Amino acid sequence: MRAVGVIVEYNPFHNGHAYHLQVAKGTAEADLVVAVMSGNFLQRGEPALVSKWYRTKMALLNGVDIVLELPYQFATQKAETFANGAVSILDAIGCHSLCFGSESGDISSFSQTVDYLDKHKDQFDENIKMNIKTGVSFPKALSLSFQSLSSPENLVSLDKPNNILGFHYVKAIKHQKSTMIPLTVKRKNADYHDEHFATETIASATSIRKALFASKENNSSIKQYVPDATDRLLREYLDDYGNFHEWENYWSYLRFRLLHCSVEELREIYEVEEGIEHRLIAAALDAANFNEFMQKIKTKRYTWTRLQRICLHILTNTKKAEMKSTIERASYLRLLGMTGNGKEYLNKYKSQFTLPLISKLSAYKENGIYLDIKASRIYSFGLRNQARDRLLNQEFKQPPIFIK
Structure with missing residues (x-):
């Protein structure tokens, strides 16, 4: 069975994500999709709209076959560390390829950019330090440093958020000596940070969240931008827990x-x-x-x-x-959910995985996973009273979600 990996947050899962999965699976000629998904807190340092368990359900009902948690020590980090953790997990579970969305859409430009910056690493790093000393942010320093190098034509632009992540995915694959093949899908219609709906069916997660918080208990404004399962689960979360997280x-x-x-x-x-x-x-x-x-x-x-x-x-x-002490590479595979197809893959290949597969927290004592446990406990405090208690206990009691 050939698996294609994706690295996601699904905050929440929308039509653009469904398009990515469809193209990823077809381009990779894969039998199933493995998603490494951030837990309850995300890369931008914010709480996920709904819990990782509900986002796992969204993923499994919309084309993903296996969902693994990206640990807190990677999920809440800058792009390079985020990518290193996620790539190490997909490699450990035996993915044949990794497919990511980008503003570029040209995978050869990512590979050439990684090779070029590896060759000019000393100068590039020195330029970053010099730019940071001027008082600019690290992402801005990265972009300025890249622009200051005399570069060939076919390099990817590092001033776009998904291009930056894609660059670090390809870099991680190379530096970790992974056999995974990198693939990219050009982002469709909506930009990553768009706060307004761009088309009739495709919208960024940012704009969807903005609409949800503006309408509070009414999801009708986002219905055309998300699959039916997402719409239903968002409504269910409000009914079950009382509010979204912000x-x-x-x-x-x-x-x-x-x-x-x-x-x-x-x-x-x-x-x-x-x-x-x-x-x-x-x-x-x-x-x-x-x-x-x-x-x-x-x-x-x-x-x-x-x-x-x-x-x-x-x-x-x-x-x-x-x-x-825990951010070089992942040290475990935390299983959040699977489909029947995903279960077949796990049963067939788990003896070949290079990291332990965890389905029960009580069976694993590694120090790093305590950060995930602690983060989930804190996340529950975004809810009230009984809803908080239910989510607080879920980290240990919830088995991996199975959807046939």
Whole structure:
């Protein structure tokens, strides 16, 4: 059985994702799709709209055969670390290929860009350091450094979010000496950060979330942009748990953490650097809500995404020491769900996997997985009362979801 891998967040699963799966499976001539999916907190440092279990159901009902969790120590990181973790998981489970969406759509340009920057690594790294010293953010420094090199024509543009991720996927495949074949699908119609609906059927996850929060309990505004299963599961989540998750739900907990911790304690938190702890505490004293807090701490150097990740690590009390010891490559395969086709693949090939496959947390004692457990516990506090308790206990009680 030939498996094609995808790296996803599905926040939530929409028609563009369905298109990606269809093209990925056809292009790779694959028998099934394996998705590495971020858990309850995402790469931009924000809580997922609905839990990883509901997003797993969305994936399995819309064409994915196996869903594996991307651990917290990779899922909440910059593109390079995010890619390293995800690629190591897909390689360990035996995927023949990896297919990702990009603004470029030309896989040869990604491979040539990786080779070119490997050849000019010293100069590229030095340019990044010089640009950061001017006060720009890391993504901006990366883009400027790339532009400053005298480059051949067929290189991918590194100023687009999906191109950047794709570059790091291809780079990870090469540097990890994986046999996976990289493939790419050109993004259709909607840009990654679009906040408005671009066409009649395709919209970004950002615009879908914006519409959901604007309409609260009415999903009708997004119905044409998501498969029926997604629409149904979003409604079901509201009925079961009372609300979707967003940063404002966690503001009181974050504020408590900031005002309770000493400056010295904050310095131990992952990504808290350069004295920003003083700025965070000062803003927490005055801000009435999370958005106001973010506006107060935003600077030219610190992107909104990086600041959200810092806030997330403060919220989850994630220390530098525990993150830096676990971010080279994944050390386990956490199974969230499978179809009948996926179960057949697992039964047939699991003896060949190069990492342990975990379906029950109680059977695995590795230190790194504690970050996932802790993150899921904190995530549950975005809900109220009994709904919170149900989600709080789900991390240990929920078996992998099976859809025939």
